[in-house]
Amino acid sequence: MIKIYTLGGYEEVGKNMTAVEYNGEVVIVDMGIRLDRVLIHEDVEFQKMSSKDLRKLGAIPDDRPIRNKKVVAIALSHGHLDHIGAVGKLAPHYPDVPIYGTPYTIRLAKSEIKGEEYFEVTNPLYETNYGEIVQVSENLAIEFVQITHSIPQSSIVVIHTPEGAVVYACDYKFDNNHPYGERPDYKRLKELGKEGVKVLIAESTRVAEETKTPSEAVAKMLLEDFFLYEGMEADGLIATTFASHIARLQELIEIANKMGRQAIFIGRSLAKYTGIAKQLGLIKMKGSRVLRSPNAVSKVLKEVSQARENYLLIVTGHQGEPGAILTRMANGELYDIGPRDTVVFSAGVIPNPLNVAQRYALETKLRMKGVRMIKNLHVSGHASKEDHRYLIRMLNPEYIVPAHGEFRMLTHYAELAEEEGYMIGKEVFISRNGHVVEIPGSLEG
Ligand SMILES: [Zn+2]
Secondary structure, eight states: OOOEEEEESSSBSSSOEEEETTTEEEEEOOOOOOOOHTTTTTTTGGGGGHHHHHHHHHHOOOGGGGTTSEEEEEEEESSSSHHHTTTHHGGGSSSSSEEEEEEEHHHHHHHHHHHSSSSSOOOEEEEEOOOOOOEEESSEEEEEEOOOOOOOOOEEEEETTTTTEEEEESOBBSSSSSSEEEEEEEHHHHHHHHHEEEEEEEEEEEETTTTTOOOOOHHHHHHHHHHEEEETSEEEEEEETTTTTOOOHHHHHHHHHHOOOEEEEESSSHHHHHHHHTTTTOOOOOOOEEEOHHHHHHHHHHHHHSSSEEHHHHSSSOOOOOOOOHHHHHOOOOSOHHHHHHEESSSSSOOOHHHHHHHHHHHHHHHHTTTTEEEOOOOOSSOOOHHHHHHHHHOOOOOEEEEEEEHHHHHHHHHHHHHHHHBTTTTTOOOTTTTTEEOOOOOOT
16 A cells, blocks of 8 residues: 655645655655744754754654654655755654755755754765666665756656556646756656556645746746846846746846846855756856855955946845845945846745745835835746646546645645546545555555
C-alpha cells in the first residue's frame, strides 16, 4: 500500500515536505522553510538554530511521523527556499541518505548546507538529469521530468512504485513560449499517463485563478514595453525582482544593454543565484556587473549617483524585506534615492500579511522621497486552474492529493478535481500537516 505523509505545505504557502511510503520504504520530496515565520522574529539566526526550535516557530516541517522509517532517498523538486531551505536542518535526521535533484537545485542545496552552522550534513548529493530514472531501492525509483516555473531546472518528481507512479507537481506552470527555451516535457507526462499514475500531488497556490498562467514571454514584453520605447525618459533606474528568477534577470540585462546602460546587481542573494546560474551556463552576464562586498556597494553607488543615466540597478527588496538593498535605500542608506529615480517592481506582493505590511512600508517611504514607482511588471510562475486541468487530463491519476496551499486553496483544487470527475473523500484527499493519506491498493487485485 502507498502512504503519503503530508508533512509541510498543507496548511500554508511555504515549508513544503511530503514523504511517499511503499512497503515500508520512504522517499522524501522537498524540505522547505517558511520564511515569514523566520523574518517575523528580528533576532532569529536561522543558520545557528536547532531543528527543534525552528519546528516550534513553525518555520520548518515537523518530520517526526517518518523519523524512524526506512528512508531510501530525498528528492528536491526545484531550488526555491520553500522547497529546499530546510535541507541543512532536516537531512541530518536521515544520515547518509542520498539527496537527488537537477544540477541547479543541487548546487543551491549545497549552498544552504554550507551555511548551516548547527548540524553537520553527511548526505551525499547527486546532480540528476531530466529523464534519468534512478533506482533507489529494489521497489522504488525516482525521476525528474522537465517543467517550467520561475527558477531554472524545475522538475515534476515521479516516484515509481510497483503499484504505479506517484507524481509530485509542486511548483510548475505550463510555459509554451519561454524566452530562453525552457519547455515542459509534455511527451513524458503523456507517457506517464498511459503507463498509469496512481497518485498526483499538485500545488494549489493559484488554482482559484480561472485562467491559464501567461508565459514568461509576457513578462519580458511588459518590461520591454516600459523600458524600450522611444519616449523613455528617466534618470535613475532601479529594478527589483526575485533573486532566483534567472530568466527575469536575463531579460533585465538584455534591456540594460539595449538602453546603453550597465546592469549592476546589488544584494547577497542576487550574487548567489546568478553566480551558480553562471557556472551552469544558465545566464549570460555580458555587460553587467555583480557587487559582492559592502565596500564595493557603497563605492559604486556613490559613482552611480553622479551619473544615474548610465546604469540600471537590479536590487533585492521587492517585498520590503528588512536588510535588503531597496529597503535600505528607502531608509536613506547607501544611495540618495529621490525624485530623479524610478523603481520598477518586477514582482507581485506575496500574499501573506507580513509581506503585505513590509511592502506597504517600503512603498510609503519611497513615495515620501518622491520616487516614481512602476508596479507589477510580472507574471506568476504558478499554475492557474487551466494549467491544472490540463495536467490532470494528461496524467489521468487514480487519486489526487492537493498540496502547497492554505486550506481554502486545497479545497479550490478539490473542486477542480470534482469538475474532472473525481470525488472528494473517495479519490481526492485534503490533508493537513502531519497526517497520512492511505491510498487504496490496486483496483485489479
Ligand atoms: Zn517554487
